[in-house]
Amino acid sequence: MKMFIQTALRYSAFPGNGRSSKCVSNSRASMKTRSKVYETSGPTNPTDGPNDSRKRQLSNADIASTESHITPMLDKDALRLFDGTDLAGEIFCDVTDFTSPNLLAAWQPGDWNQWNEPLNFDLSPLSPPVTPRPQNDTRPLDIPPFETFYNSLPSESTLPLENTQLFEELISGKRSKREMSKKCRKVYGIDNKKSWCTQCRWKKACTRFNS
């Protein structure tokens, strides 16, 4: 049974890893997840991606849960759908075998790649992580315990996910990122440079059009 999984991962890195808009590979992470699992009714040729929009939503109870091990990066556009602490990913997989070598993952819409790592997405609510520290170490932490940060996160994203055009584009895997991203330069034109935002004028990352 092939599944298309759209996930919004509430990402929280362990102390020392910091936070980044790009999740660093091999970094350990715990997360609260918000996931929608769809059963696709189309052909099971995974290289086509989940282009079939006829989807039936399944409950998380249908999915086995394990621990987590996170990887790569994210479409910057997709980040707009979530909080700064969220990550989004798309997984197209055979849920009967989460370690299958046939498993594909798309970290950019439509960009399907072979997944070689063991996939351990926890699709069920996680218990709060514990600040990692040596056993029998009774010295006080020099940082707030990780649980504090984790518990401060809402369990649901505050931003809408479904029924947005971007979400549908991400799900259908038909989205040209380049097209939709308009920054100051392209919007105002090269001769109206004075109306660009400052960062664009300095050839830095645009701050007016965040995406």
Place this chain on the structure above:
DNA sequence: CATGCCGGGCC
């Protein structure tokens, strides 16, 4: 080719 922007420079 155009766009976006990082790194690194200068003041």
Place this chain on the structure above:
DNA sequence: GGCCCGGCATG
């Protein structure tokens, strides 16, 4: 800090 630009990545 403000400001500028070479050069690279990407489409």
